[in-house]
Amino acid sequence: MTFNSTLGRIETGGRNATAVLAQSVGGGGTGGYATSRSVSPAVSAASSLGGSGGKGGQGGAVRISNNSAIRTSGEAAIGLQASSIGGGGGTGGGAAAFAVALPAVTPSGQPLPSIALTNAIGGSGGDGGKGAAAAVDNRNAGIETFGVGATGILAQSIGGGGYGGASVLQGWTLPVLGGAGGSSGQGGYIEVRTLTGSTTIRTTGAKAHGVFAQSLGGGGGTVSDALKTDDTARAALEKTATVLAGLIGKAGGSGTVLDNKGTGGDISIKLAGDIRTSGAGSYGIFAQSGFQQSSGALDASRAGGSIAVDYSGTLQGGSGEGAGIVIDGGRNNTIVIGAGSRVGALSDRAIVSTFGQESVRNFGTVVGDIDLARGNTTEWNEFRNEVGGTYVSGGSGTIKVGNGWFYNAGTFDVGGVGRIATATVQKVDLQLGGTLLVDVNSVAAGGPKADLVQASRVLVEGVKIKPHAVEGLLPGSFTVVSASSLQTGRAATAAGGPGSPIAWSASQSGGGISISPSADFVGKAQGNLTDTDRSLLDSLQRAWDGNEAGMAGIFASMANIESAQQYETAIGSMTPTEDLGQLASDQTLAGRKSLNAALSCPVFDGAGVTLRETQCVWSRITGSRTTQDRGSASDGYSQDGLSYRIGGQWEIRPDWFFGATAAYNVSSMHTRDSLTSVHGRSGDVSVSLKHQTGPWLLAGALHAGYGDYDSSSLFWVGDDLWSAENKNDVWTAGLRLRAAYELASDDWYLRPYADLDVLHTYMPGYTLAGDGATLQAGAMKEWSVAVSPTLEAGTRVDLGRYGWLRPYVSVGATFINNRSLDSDVSFSDGSGKGITFTSSSSLPERLFNVGAGVQLYAQDKYELRAEYRAQLASEFRNQELSLRVAMRF
Known part of the structure; x- marks a missing residue:
């Protein structure tokens, strides 16, 4: 049918x-x-x-x-x-x-x-x-x-x-x-x-x-x-x-x-x-x-x-x-x-x-x-x-x-991942080849600290033991195989992921096989390490060697890392302070721009190319992008910004001018590894006093700035993933002295000038916490001194009754005495003192500055200026494009 x-x-x-x-x-x-x-x-x-x-x-x-x-x-x-x-x-x-x-x-x-x-x-x-x-x-x-x-x-x-x-x-x-x-x-x-x-x-x-x-x-x-x-x-x-x-x-x-x-x-x-x-x-x-x-x-x-x-x-x-x-x-x-x-x-x-x-x-x-x-x-x-x-x-x-027998040439996972268990092979022979997956836990509160395979008779045929750390890991030994009769054809080996800084070894004694971990945090790291990275890894090594229980959870997570990329991610996620400190570095550099904005209201004197200061009010909008490649100085990031600035300058007595400017800025920063993102708002004010005598211009300026930043940091270490939100404040203050001299010919000019800046940066301490881990960053307080020689060249293009154009270019350099802004950081995972290390956020020590712009002056009163500026250093680029309107009075 x-x-x-x-x-x-x-x-x-x-x-x-x-x-x-x-x-x-x-x-x-x-x-x-x-x-x-x-x-x-x-x-x-x-x-x-x-x-x-x-x-x-x-x-x-x-x-x-x-x-x-x-x-x-x-x-x-x-x-x-x-x-x-x-x-x-x-x-x-x-x-x-x-x-x-x-x-x-x-x-x-x-x-x-x-x-x-x-x-x-x-x-x-x-x-x-x-x-x-x-x-x-x-x-x-x-x-x-x-x-x-x-x-x-x-x-x-x-x-x-x-x-x-x-x-x-x-x-x-x-x-x-x-x-x-x-x-x-x-x-x-x-x-x-x-x-x-x-x-x-x-x-x-x-x-x-x-x-x-x-x-x-x-x-x-x-x-x-x-x-x-x-x-x-x-x-x-x-x-x-x-x-x-x-x-x-x-x-x-x-x-x-x-x-x-x-x-x-x-x-x-x-x-x-x-x-x-x-x-x-x-x-x-x-x-x-x-x-x-x-x-x-x-x-x-x-x-x-x-x-x-x-x-x-x-x-x-x-x-x-x-x-x-x-x-x-x-x-x-x-x-x-x-x-x-x-x-x-x-x-x-x-x-x-x-x-x-x-x-x-x-x-x-x-x-x-x-x-x-x-x-x-x-x-x-x-x-x-x-x-x-x-x-x-x-x-x-x-x-x-x-x-009969139990034959393993594949993967034998004892109890599944993340749970300490015992697998008992009753009465028969166990031939142990392939891979044996075991969980270990150094901080287990009573009971076994590792998965165990137990049998009457075990024949070891080159089994590779792969541990998975649960909850916490510290130096020690873990028994993972126990037998009344243990025979070895090919010895057992033990290994974690190839990218993990925790290595494993296997040993046989009597009827048991045990595994033991060892650590080399710096040696396993590949690529460029920043100063912060190296300080962190040195501190981790000291904690491992000292059997520091407060870091057992982090050690367990690092033991479960598989690839070099995962290890790099783990290092980056444990050092968000470096990225958050970059906010202070960038605002420090932005303070120099604020000082510069208070020193510019020039026009041509008469029909020539000699520049002189005038009275004016102005407004400017600037878009900027800053990028830092990953290297020895930084984890790498990109930041986009938009600035709205107004200013004015008044002649308070013959050839003496007082200037003032204020700005509101918004920015968005993302690190190259996508572990940290920041959205911020900041404001600054600067005032200046200038004196012009013949071809000389002498000036001084003061700056004050404040930034409010919302950050999100992702911690990703091995199998563990958590995030922390934070609000960061940054305060900056600065002083600038400038001396400029103009060399004018019939239709072009050269204007060399030099700036000396003294800057102070303050970022209060903060805490990032999640999944039992706590990171505390101390306050950042730094003084920096910068010297910037610059040469500007320009010309005049008459537009008849419409006014004139001033195309110009500039080239220069900036030398900063401070290569980084530093803070002390502590990190712990649960109880115990954890570790301490130094977090360093880079400042470019040497910058190559270029700029180009064109100024349109009409009806002896109105100005429209477009300008491009760039600051370039090794692995660092800051570029901005601005548009300014001004009115002379």
Whole structure:
């Protein structure tokens, strides 16, 4: 029988509302109720299910090909069911009762308990009935069920018995009578596979499995409602089986009830997709092959066929007693987890099997307990975590293989990342190659300080131990492997990330393997280190060597760094004070511009090219960009600014002029590493006094400025990421003295001048805190002296009655005595004193200054001036473009 499900969508609702059912039954019938018949004067039955089958009835092959979207809702509302049943009856679900009335005592006078059964399946099929193949092919299929026992796919072949109503108790099937006579039917071949696309299954109910594949011989199968719930009925059946057999024999039957001789056939499950079950006691995949006893468990003395599970994709079992994959019985069973797959369960039980021999090969990721010897069986099993595979121990941390070995050539992650755990490989050999991921914690409050793998016998074959620090790390030793017998083929090694400043070494002593960290903070840093960086790293090294507990959290984060880029980021994120201090450096340089703005209101004297000071009022807007490349002086940043400035100059006595200017400035700064950003507002005022005598101009100016900046700093050290917001204030003050001399010819002029600036910068201290870490920066108080010689050259272009133009260029240099503005910084992570270091924000010591502009003077009164200026230094560039309007009075 082949059934092709090509409907776009199938939905059912209600109890036992299976969406797609394909069933072949030999020696009986399926569904409905048989006519009541008399078993004996003392035993009567009503509404027995299955009818009377002829001797030797065989179940036919059943195949479902599905590419539909299926959704069911209700108890035991299965998505797809393919059943082949020989020598018995078919499905009955929650049909009426089969009642057996027994006398109070046996003919010999022995007391006999009463028996009540509901929906016992099988009828009176003859000997030799066999279940044929049952197969489900999925073609990009989707199945979703809601309800207790609502399995996604049920594929079943039962010989010499019958299938009962789709209910499962504790994940294990319960027995069904095989009919009158000794049934010896074999269970048939089961196949569930993905042919094209992906198979998606979702179940939410308790004991609602994703895929249920069952091949049983000699009767059996999932059973009806009463037998799954009525422990009294089941116990009574088991207790009186012999008596019941005698009664049936007296009525002309074979005289046996469970004298079945068949067993299960092979099962093949090859799926690719996404199967997730979430209910209590539900399995992602369940496969069972063998002979079922009256207790519901398989008979370990009668092996079934071989079971093969090959899965690719995501597979999740449910909670409680649920599991990802469960194998019951079988013979030589194999489980293969494909590369890129993930298998686990909400219960943390990944793979469970009983008495069959299992070989598990993992190329993907398996998470949770492994139990290949459920019930403490002793057959030979193996779990092979192959190259490219990852096994994450979880739940109880127990790995039970039975009598075999655990082979690791992939990644063995003890307990998952971030949790101290123990993985116990019980009784069998552990061959330890590949990679062992362990967590360590130097500051754990009691209990173990590292993940531990423990086993009776361990063979070390070049395992690479990769630690992950949790909470805190300090110098010391951590035991990560413990065994009664430890043999070494190739010695274990230990290493963190290649970019981490924390290195690891492994050592073996007796039955244990231990790892120990060491640190080289400066030596591991690549590229240019700023003065702040070097001061920080030197302080970290002293704290490590001194076992400083207040820095254990930072050491743990740095131990988890993988790449050189991550280490560079960590260093940069721990030194935001350097970037925030750059605000003070930039405002110091801006103070020189404020002083310069108070010294300029020149016009040509008459028709010549001699410049003289005048009375005027003016307004100017300036856009600027400052960039600092990463190097030995700075982490690198860029800053954009906009300045609105007004000013004026008045002649207070002949050839003596008083000037004043004020500005409002806005700026936005971002560091090259994107760890710090600043948005600020500032203001400044400057006043000047100038005296002009012939070609000489002598001047002095005073400046005061204040800036208010909102900063956001990102701390990113290894796995830890946090941010801190802050408000920074900067105060500046300055004094300038200028001497200028003009050399004029007929149509051009040269004007050399020199400035001497004395500047003071003050930035109050501040605190940055987050994620338990605290950074405190002390106040910055610095004096700086700058000398700037400059040469300006210009000419005059007459515009007739419209006025004149003054194009000009300038070139010069600035020499600053102070290469940086410094502050003391302390950093701690939790309790303890932490570390202290010096934060230095660079000032360019030597600047090359260039400028060019054009001044339009009209109607002997109005001025329009456009100007470009640049200050250039090694790794530093400041450029600005301004437009000024003025009116002479």
